[in-house]
Amino acid sequence: xxxxxxxxxxxxxxxxxxxxxxxxxxxxxxxxxxxxxxxxxxxxxxxxxxxxxxxxxxxxxxxxxxxxxxxxxxxxxxxxxxxxxxxxxxxxxxxxxxxxxxxxxxxxxxxxxxxxxxxxxxxxxxxxxxxxxxxxxxxxxxxxxxxxxxxxxxxxxxxxxxxx
Amino acid sequence: xxxxxxxxxxxxxxxxxxxxxxxxxxxxxxxxxxxxxxxxxxxxxxxxxxxxxxxxxxxxxxxxxxxxxxxxxxxxxxxxxxxxxxxxxxxxxxxxxxxxxxxxxxxxxxxxxxxxxxxxxxxxxxxxxxxxxxxxxxxxxxxxxxxxxxxxxxxxxxxxxxxxxxxxxxxxxxxxxxxxxxxxxxxxxxxxxxxxxxxxxxxxxxxxxxxxxxxxxxxxxxxxxxxxxxxxxxxxxxxxxxxxxxxxxxxxxxxxxxxxxxxxxxxxxxxxxxxxxxxxxxxxxxxxxxxxxxxxxxxxxxxxxxxxxxxxxxxxxxxxxxxxxxxxxxxxxxxxxxxxxxxxxxxxxxxxxxxxxxxxxxxxxxxxxxxxxxxxxxxxxxxxxxxxxxxxxxxxxxxxxxxxxxxxxxxxxxxxxxxx
Numbered sequence: 001x002x003x004x005x006x007x008x009x010x011x012x013x014x015x016x017x018x019x020x021x022x023x024x025x026x027x028x029x030x031x032x033x034x035x036x037x038x039x040x041x042x043x044x045x046x047x048x049x050x051x052x053x054x055x056x057x058x059x060x061x062x063x064x065x066x067x068x069x070x071x072x073x074x075x076x077x078x079x080x081x082x083x084x085x086x087x088x089x090x091x092x093x094x095x096x097x098x099x100x101x102x103x104x105x106x107x108x109x110x111x112x113x114x115x116x117x118x119x120x121x122x123x124x125x126x127x128x129x130x131x132x133x134x135x136x137x138x139x140x141x142x143x144x145x146x147x148x149x150x151x152x153x154x155x156x157x158x159x160x161x162x163x164x
Numbered sequence: 165x166x167x168x169x170x171x172x173x174x175x176x177x178x179x180x181x182x183x184x185x186x187x188x189x190x191x192x193x194x195x196x197x198x199x200x201x202x203x204x205x206x207x208x209x210x211x212x213x214x215x216x217x218x219x220x221x222x223x224x225x226x227x228x229x230x231x232x233x234x235x236x237x238x239x240x241x242x243x244x245x246x247x248x249x250x251x252x253x254x255x256x257x258x259x260x261x262x263x264x265x266x267x268x269x270x271x272x273x274x275x276x277x278x279x280x281x282x283x284x285x286x287x288x289x290x291x292x293x294x295x296x297x298x299x300x301x302x303x304x305x306x307x308x309x310x311x312x313x314x315x316x317x318x319x320x321x322x323x324x325x326x327x328x329x330x331x332x333x334x335x336x337x338x339x340x341x342x343x344x345x346x347x348x349x350x351x352x353x354x355x356x357x358x359x360x361x362x363x364x365x366x367x368x369x370x371x372x373x374x375x376x377x378x379x380x381x382x383x384x385x386x387x388x389x390x391x392x393x394x395x396x397x398x399x400x401x402x403x404x405x406x407x408x409x410x411x412x413x414x415x416x417x418x419x420x421x422x423x424x425x426x427x428x429x430x431x432x433x434x435x436x437x438x439x440x441x442x443x444x445x446x447x448x449x450x451x452x453x454x455x456x457x458x459x460x461x462x463x464x465x466x467x468x469x470x471x472x473x474x475x476x477x478x479x480x481x482x483x484x485x486x487x488x489x490x491x492x493x494x495x496x497x498x499x500x501x502x503x504x505x506x507x508x509x510x511x512x513x514x515x516x517x518x519x520x521x522x523x524x525x526x527x528x529x530x531x532x533x534x535x536x537x538x539x540x541x542x543x544x545x546x547x548x549x550x551x552x553x554x555x556x557x558x559x560x561x562x563x564x565x566x567x568x569x570x571x572x573x574x575x576x577x578x579x580x581x582x583x584x
Contacts, residue, residue: 013352013441017549022528026230026237028205040551060353060386064549065528066288068205068304089357089388090288094304144188144318154306155212164190164316 001101001122003080004130005052008045009114010038012058016070016091019062025069030076037073051078054120056112058084062091068098075100081122083138085109096145099153103127103138111136166416168324169391170359173299173413177282185323185420193222194298194408195277196311197285199267200227200238202304203245206286209309217252218315224256224276225249226267229524231260234531265496265522268292268380268464273496275405279394279412284308284317289464289546291382294360294391295375297398297412301389322359322388323422325350329366331430336580338474339374340466340544340564342427343381344435348445350425356386358422361415366429367393372401373470377564380465381546384442434579436542437562440550448567448579458541459490459572460553461565462520463527466544467495469502471565476508478569478580484516485575491533493520517572529553535560542571 017040024036038045055074061084062070071094074082081101085108095102101122112118116131125138141149151157158164167175167182175183177191198206203225210217217223225245230238249257256276258264263274268289271277279297283290286308293300303317311317327346347354360382362375370378375392382390392398394412402410436451438444461467461475472494484490492512494500500522503509512519525532527545535541535558543553548560561577570578 015547015549017528017547017552021551022201022229022530025201026235026241028208040556060356063352063386064288064383064547066286066290066302066304067201068286068306069201071304072205086353086356088353088386090302090304090383093307097304097306142188142320154310155209158213158310158314163314164310164318 003052003122004117004119005054007112007114007116007118008049008053008055009112010057013060013063014057015064016062016067017064019070020067020073025067028069030072033069033073034076037077049077053079054118055079055082056084056109058109059086061087063088066090068094071095071098071100081120083109083127096148097154099149101149105136105138108136165420166418168361168415168419168421169393169413170299170324170361170389171321173280173282174319174321183321185321187321188318189321190316190318191282193284193311193315193317194281195222195224195283196308197224197226197267197271197283197287197290198308199229199287200231200242200245201229202286202308204241206305206308207244207248209306210312213309213313215313217312220253221255223254223312224271225254226258226264226270227260228266230530231523232521261497263497265499266464266467266524269467269495269499272296272376273498275402275407278402278406278408278410279398280410284311288383289380291387291389292376292380292464294379294382294389295372296402297392297394299389299391302383322357324359324361325355326421326424327360327362328364328424328426329362329429330364330426331366331428333366333369333429334432336434336566337429337432338564338566339370339377341432341435343378344437344442344445344562345432346425346427347381347385347443350385352384352441352443353386355382358387360385360387360390362392368395369429371470372397373468376468377465381442384546434567436567436577437548439548439559439561442546442548442562448577451577454540454577455575456540456542456571456577457488458533458535458539459488459568460526460533460541460543460545461568462493462495463524463545464495465546466565467493467499469499471544472499472503472508475565475569476511478566478583479515479573480511482515482573482583484572487575488572490517490572491520491526492517493525494522496522526553542568542577544568
């Protein structure tokens with residue numbers, strides 16, 4: 001999948017409590033979760049995010065609680081891919097399992113700033129920063145995990161294949 | 165090439181002789197867990213798969229986060245879990261009250277998790293069960309849904325960090341000091357995608373309660389799991405509780421580790437993790453005066469009888485500081501009853517603490533002690549992220565029950581030795 005969008009840039013250790021605070025976990029409706037996404041660190045995000053905008057974080061993105069509500073909130077905000085230096089492992093699984101592409105690029109993330117426009121090939125893991133001219137290559141997903149991503153998430157994969 | 169404890173459990177459950185780090189495998193599950201926040205969306209996903217649960221005795225559903233339900237929306241979520249449990253005839257549904265409590269306290273307590281077993285839970289602190297020599301890790305709702313339907317999950321075999329514990333543990337140190345010190349050393353992503361394998365003579369110094377506290381917070385270092393070896397204490401704990409057959413694991417002499425981290429228990433002093441990361445660990449002796457307005461003693465991290473015993477011994481004969489609300493939350497009905505029989509609850513109430521029914525409650529800002537702007541809380545819970553216990557401008561300081569109790573009396577972060 002090829003996407004192009006403007007960057008919302010966040011720092012290291014963005015935890016799932018700030019992506020979607022527990023006080024909003026009395027619902028798992030994607031649109032409602034999206035309306036509170038990132039509110040505890042960025043009140044403007046949920047109001048101003050445009051479909052196709054991209055989210056970029058630092059190290060250990062998505063750490064903390066296992067709540068799948070967090071990647072669901074981001075996906076329902078219209079964000080087609082999240083790029084980070086590294087992802088916390090449960091968030092990473094959850095992203096793959098719900099069909100939200102996550103690209104891990106290490107320290108190269110330092111060369112992406114808020115408002116930059118990126119062109120991203122989520123399958124090949126190629127990220128072009130159209131604002132600065134830089135190009136990055138994400139760490140590839142292992143084969144079997146690529147199959148889950150290609151199926152559009154784990155439930156689709158299980159329905160197609162019948163088992164893991 | 166030898167295997168460590170995590171690798172042995174994963175290989176056994178994948179039905180293959182050996183595994184190595186980075187390998188992708190599919191494992192059979194011994195227990196699958198969800199709570200009142202994660203089960204409702206998992207049930208929706210489960211229904212899309214379109215088959216019954218793989219084994220109604222190997223699923224545990226524990227409404228503990230927003231319970232006893234704090235409002236109508238959460239009551240509806242819990243009802244959906246209750247209805248699902250009835251419909252699928254789930255054996256291990258734990259209704260509020262009864263013989264229930266906080267998920268990670270009651271699953272070991274009821275013997276539903278044991279040595280060598282493999283558990284996934286739609287809760288990040290599922291890693292707690294490494295204390296009883298099992299492999300246990302947190303997952304999201306989709307993994308949980310597929311686990312309930314198929315009895316399987318996919319894993320990438322993690323590399324392991326060996327945490328070598330040495331020395332004699334001083335009397336005023338407990339499991340929270342050990343794990344907060346470790347996270348302070350390696351950082352909140354120090355064990356990212358890796359397992360933490362505890363080893364060394366120091367393990368014998370740690371009670372089962374200490375081990376539950378330590379394994380519980382493996383996730384706060386980014387770890388996939390944390391696991392303790394099986395010894396006489398583990399044996400004494402699981403015997404008579406775990407009904408399913410179990411087979412403990414020990415690391416091979418030539419087991420592989422990505423690195424070794426050594427902690428000398430004898431050198432530890434009471435510590436506290438400052439806002440807003442569990443790795444912001446400082447020695448209480450070094451921090452100066454920090455006034456507080458609330459103390460929480462409880463949670464899946466420190467809500468066991470031993471934790472309440474430590475707090476009660478310090479609070480006995482003292483009063484909670486007039487500017488402090490001290491909230492004590494036993495981790496299960498069984499802990500509650502035992503704390504009642506031992507006189508701990510009387511001690512807490514006489515000291516001026518509020519004693520609650522078991523619940524996750526304030527830990528993740530649910531209910532039972534939410535903070536407003538500018539308030540500070542010393543908490544025996546596991547996370548101090550921004551806004552975790554309420555307002556984004558409130559602060560949570562993580563500590564063990566000893567520091568929490570002393571702080572409740574003095575109205576500032578303190579160690580028990582400061583209480584006269």
